[in-house]
Amino acid sequence: MPPIKVKMLDPAQQAGTGQSGPEGRAPARTRIQREKQDVILEAALDVFSREGFRGATIDQIAEAAGMSKPNLLYYFPRKEEIYNRLLTGMLDTWLQPLRELDDVGDPVAEIRSYIRRKLEMSRDFPRQSRLFANEMLQGAPRMLDLLETDLKALVDEKAKVLEGWMEAGKIRRTDPYHLIFAIWATTQHYADFDVQVRAVLGQGRGGEGRFEDAARFLEHLFMHGIFPHEG
Amino acid sequence: MPPIKVKMLDPAQQAGTGQSGPEGRAPARTRIQREKQDVILEAALDVFSREGFRGATIDQIAEAAGMSKPNLLYYFPRKEEIYNRLLTGMLDTWLQPLRELDDVGDPVAEIRSYIRRKLEMSRDFPRQSRLFANEMLQGAPRMLDLLETDLKALVDEKAKVLEGWMEAGKIRRTDPYHLIFAIWATTQHYADFDVQVRAVLGQGRGGEGRFEDAARFLEHLFMHGIFPHEG
DNA sequence: CAGATTTTTGACCAGTTGGAAAAAACGTTA
DNA sequence: TAACGTTTTTTCCAACTGGTCAAAAATCTG
Numbered sequence: 001m002p003p004i005k006v007k008m009l010d011p012a013q014q015a016g017t018g019q020s021g022p023e024g025r026a027p028a029r030t031r032i033q034r035e036k037q038d039v040i041l042e043a044a045l046d047v048f049s050r051e052g053f054r055g056a057t058i059d060q061i062a063e064a065a066g067m068s069k070p071n072l073l074y075y076f077p078r079k080e081e082i083y084n085r086l087l088t089g090m091l092d093t094w095l096q097p098l099r100e101l102d103d104v105g106d107p108v109a110e111i112r113s114y115i116r117r118k119l120e121m122s123r124d125f126p127r128q129s130r131l132f133a134n135e136m137l138q139g140a141p142r143m144l145d146l147l148e149t150d151l152k153a154l155v156d157e158k159a160k161v162l163e164g165w166m167e168a169g170k171i172r173r174t175d176p177y178h179l180i181f182a183i184w185a186t187t188q189h190y191a192d193f194d195v196q197v198r199a200v201l202g203q204g205r206g207g208e209g210r211f212e213d214a215a216r217f218l219e220h221l222f223m224h225g226i227f228p229h230e231g
Numbered sequence: 232m233p234p235i236k237v238k239m240l241d242p243a244q245q246a247g248t249g250q251s252g253p254e255g256r257a258p259a260r261t262r263i264q265r266e267k268q269d270v271i272l273e274a275a276l277d278v279f280s281r282e283g284f285r286g287a288t289i290d291q292i293a294e295a296a297g298m299s300k301p302n303l304l305y306y307f308p309r310k311e312e313i314y315n316r317l318l319t320g321m322l323d324t325w326l327q328p329l330r331e332l333d334d335v336g337d338p339v340a341e342i343r344s345y346i347r348r349k350l351e352m353s354r355d356f357p358r359q360s361r362l363f364a365n366e367m368l369q370g371a372p373r374m375l376d377l378l379e380t381d382l383k384a385l386v387d388e389k390a391k392v393l394e395g396w397m398e399a400g401k402i403r404r405t406d407p408y409h410l411i412f413a414i415w416a417t418t419q420h421y422a423d424f425d426v427q428v429r430a431v432l433g434q435g436r437g438g439e440g441r442f443e444d445a446a447r448f449l450e451h452l453f454m455h456g457i458f459p460h461e462g
Numbered sequence: 463c464a465g466a467t468t469t470t471t472g473a474c475c476a477g478t479t480g481g482a483a484a485a486a487a488c489g490t491t492a
Numbered sequence: 493t494a495a496c497g498t499t500t501t502t503t504c505c506a507a508c509t510g511g512t513c514a515a516a517a518a519t520c521t522g
Contacts, residue, residue: 030468032468032469032519033468033469036469049368050368050369050370051283051285051286051369052282052283052285052286052365052368053286054282054283054285054286054287055282055283055284055285055286056285057508057509057510058509058510058511059508059509059510067470068470068471068472069510069511070470070471070472070511070512070513071469071470071471073510073511073512074468074469074470077511078510078511079510079511111457130368133364133368133423133424134283134365134368136423136424136426136427137280137281137283137361137364137365137368137423138281138282139281139426140426140427140430144426144430147426147427147430147431148430148433151427151430151431152430152431152433155431169459171457171459172451172455172456172457172459174448174451174452174457175444175447175448177431177432177436178444178445178448178449179448179452179457181417181420181421181424181428181431181445182417182420182448182449182452184420184424185416185417185419185420185424186412186413186416186417188416189412189413189415189416190412192364192367192368193364193367193412193415193416195367195370195371195375195378196367196371196378196382197412199371199375199378199379199382199383200378200382200383200386200408200412201408202379202383205408213406213408213409214409214412216406217405217406217409217410217413218409218413220403220405220456221405221410221413221452221453221456222452222456222457223456223457224403224455224456225403225451225452225453225454225455225456226342226402226403226405226410226453226454228400228402228403261498263498263499264498264499267499288478288479288480289479289480289481290478290479290480298500299500299501299502300479300480300481301481301482301483301500301501301502301503302499302500302501304480304481304482305498305499305500308481309480309481310480310481
């Protein structure tokens with residue numbers, strides 16, 4: 001008998017939940033498949049970041065992606081797989097700025113550029129920030145272990161770096177964990193609470209310049225605080 | 232004919248959307264009605280703050296409130312009315328600390344106590360904070376006008392107070408709006424991202440003491456910033 | 463072009479959702 | 493206890509939900 005031609009499998013399998021084959025499956029076989037999946041993920045980011053997992057519907061995502069629901073399900077057989085792909089794929093890039101916080105660099109420059117990069121991410125990828133925030137608000141049901149392992153390990157490591165700088169008198173002695181939280185909070189605020197920021201700043205100051213203003217202010221805040229006359 | 236006895240109306244009407252009677256209707260007629268409504272609102276806060284408006288279901292709320300769905304609908308005929316009641320009722324108390332920021336007080340003490348009170352609210356009313364955050368993430372579809380009018384007005388007013396203090400050299404000259412955003416962001420972070428905070432701090436430091444630590448850190452941050460050697 | 467494969471579509475389904483209607487149960491008070 | 497208003501439950505419904513399936517359409521390959 002002739003050799004059986006093994007053609008492509010159902011693309012739906014590739015994002016498999018782990019029960020349909022060995023590990024390490026390629027993310028997408030053909031260019032077309034990869035493109036369609038990207039379109040779907042892009043549309044899903046839009047919807048999920050607004051509505052959260054439960055609030056988002058496959059129909060919404062399909063419409064935003066310009067395809068029919070069954071067609072979308074051909075590429076991602078479960079709603080949850082789209083969501084998980086977005087979450088995990090995002091967390092990595094999201095934490096990149098923190099990873100780059102460099103032990104050997106100048107503390108002042110390092111922290112300033114960390115704040116700046118985080119703020120830029122809020123400006124350039126607000127939906128990713130909101131997706132993440134949404135997951136947090138729900139108690140991180142699909143991410144908790146990642147937070148407790150990977151994220152905690154990374155923050156522990158960087159907290160040590162900060163502590164080293166404190167020991168060396170390069171930065172003020174304070175709680176490194178809460179310092180990191182403060183940087184996260186102040187920068188991500190401009191993505192997650194963007195509506196509020198714009199509503200409060202109004203027509204004039206709520207325009208594109210608001211990120212510059214925020215950057216200036218945050219630098220000021222983290223450098224000197226807001227009260228003069230050091231104690 | 233005998234005088235018609237006008238007894239209580241359908242309690243559902245009291246939260247009316249405005250189309251069933253004159254303005255200024257009493258919020259609840261009897262003690263029982265008020266209690267039931269409170270139970271419902273309490274349960275709804277739980278569910279809405281986790282799942283957002285779309286993600287929450289009446290069934291979930293009804294179960295959390297210990298009653299049947301139709302029974303719940305007897306008190307609040309629409310899902311949206313529960314949500315709106317929570318939102319508007321909350322915003323008021325939520326902004327109370329800012330309202331109390333006093334022109335005539337000592338700037339340092341005023342701002343410190345504002346930060347402390349906001350942090351206490353995150354500790355004591357995290358669900359309210361998350362409900363609000365959820366609405367923001369969705370683009371504040373049911374709150375935008377409130378933000379643009381009431382909230383903006385309040386912040387404008389308090390920004391002027393801060394500017395006055397800056398003119399007087401009481402606090403460092405910086406952007407008052409972004410200062411307020413920074414206080415909001417850093418304090419509410421401990422409610423909205425509570426899971427993350429606890430996951431990162433781990434068993435040891437993620438316990439009840441974390442709010443004390445946060446308070447100490449934030450005071451430090453806003454007072455001095457994190458870099459020594461003032462420029 | 464023919465055959466095989468991949469992609470898309472339309473019809474469909476069971477479970478859930480917000481909500482309506484009506485009847486039953488309960489509480490007051492004359 | 494009867495009458496009346498209030499509260500609760502039962503039953504029901506149409507629209508929406510995530511997802512299936514087979515067939516049709518489009519694409520690729522030789």
